[in-house]
Amino acid sequence: MPKRGVLLVLKPLDVYPPIPAAQHLPNLAPSSSSPSPPFSALNPKIVSFLNDRLKVHKDTINLCQDVLRCKFVDWEPVICNNLCHPIRHVDLVITIGGDGTVLQASHFLDDSIPVLGVNSDPTQIKEVNELSNEFDAARSTGYLCAASAQNFEQVLDNILESYIQPSEISRLSIIVNGHPFPTYALNDILIAHPCPAMVSRFSFRISGYNGPRSSLSNTRSSGLRVSTAAGSTAAILSGGGSRMPISSRDLQYMVREPISPGPAEAPLMHGFVKPDQSIFVEWYSQEGVVYIDGCHVTQSLKFGDKIKISAKAPVLKLYLPQDLVRDHNPKSYRWPSVL
Structure with a gap:
């Protein structure tokens, strides 16, 4: 069986400005000669939250790359902001980020190559509830992402074994x-x-x-x-x-x-x-x-x-999350466990 070609499209790591660790924040005393510091620099919880988001995103990238190294695939990573030509000559595009990364990759795809979105930093409801009175702790929605770090290998195996098929999503x-x-x-x-x-x-x-x-x-x-x-x-x-x-x-x-x-x-x-x-x-x-x-x-x-x-545009072949697959075509839904 020939190896599958996979393009790994990554959300950039610099989506937030450099944020110092909370314990290294300078002593920012008010001064009439200097502007007020940004709010994030004054709230250690926000600093910790943003640093954790970056860490979780990096950890998801590393996990997905480790999984791909164990599979019968050839793969190559690219930062989504560096895409500049139509994507060709691969069997699958995997995006790691959120819905925005899926959207960016879709601009370089026709209807011949399917896409799997991996939500690298899903929102944690408990975290949102605990911090809702201090700041917005929502992370990534991942509405169009069928996988996360927790189930990436299972979803990928189901794709490689043709247990699941991509849905055809309209574009304009x-x-x-x-x-x-x-x-x-x-x-x-x-x-x-x-x-x-x-x-x-x-x-x-x-x-x-x-x-x-x-x-x-x-x-x-x-x-x-x-x-x-x-x-x-x-x-x-x-x-x-x-x-x-x-x-x-x-x-x-x-x-x-x-x-x-x-x-x-x-x-x-x-x-x-x-x-x-x-x-x-x-x-x-x-x-x-x-x-x-x-x-x-x-x-x-x-x-x-x-x-x-x-709507006279090529569809996008996209692997949808399980709940959307059921709504899209419940009779053809198959998502077996891969041991």
Whole structure:
């Protein structure tokens, strides 16, 4: 049997600024000639918490690498921020970090290579409860991550033995002035002015390939967000949107903070787009940006640009967490223990 090729995509270790050990914190006396120190430098619990997050992430990387050394695979690590070319010639991509690392890796993948996300630093509910009155002790959500340090070897063995198969997750495509953007969004896109305090002016309508077009909505707002099913639990849900089944091929859109929409337009500020439909946007501000899956990938806009958004994009083959697999296709669910 030929060896499997694996690309290990790692969340950077420098996601937090250098933090001194709590016992080495300087004696920071107030001084009129020096700025106030950062809050984290004054609270040893926060310092300890952030240092522990970094340690847990490093330990997970080391554990996964040790497991891979014992398997019949060839593997190579790369920091996700260093990805710059489409990923080719491997059988599996494993991301170690959180959902953000999965998102970054997805921008370099078509529909031929499956992805396994490893949550390197899961949130500990007990820790959150104990520290909730002092600071936010949430760690990584890992909604799209099927593994953690505790079960990585079992999940990997199930993949190598073909006991489990990846799910096909919808992405969305963006075409600006007739030119397709080379990156597909796994979670969502936000079209907005680069300054969040500025008003975004644009018009949009929904149009099907064979069906009627919706009426044109002319809006002044904080921008337009469009999400996939996978992204429906993220920003659009926080803004008042709806959670969608992970298997849905629909898109969901929401106009953010519309300014005084009329009675006829108010119901159009939030809705869904079928797989055979597209959203057509005309941008009428001097500046604009399309933010793809956060802020790592962007596309600048200018007055008069035309944007087409649709689900006509290659799916991402992603190994989903067990609970999402059951919801996605319970009849085909298989997750046996590997001894």
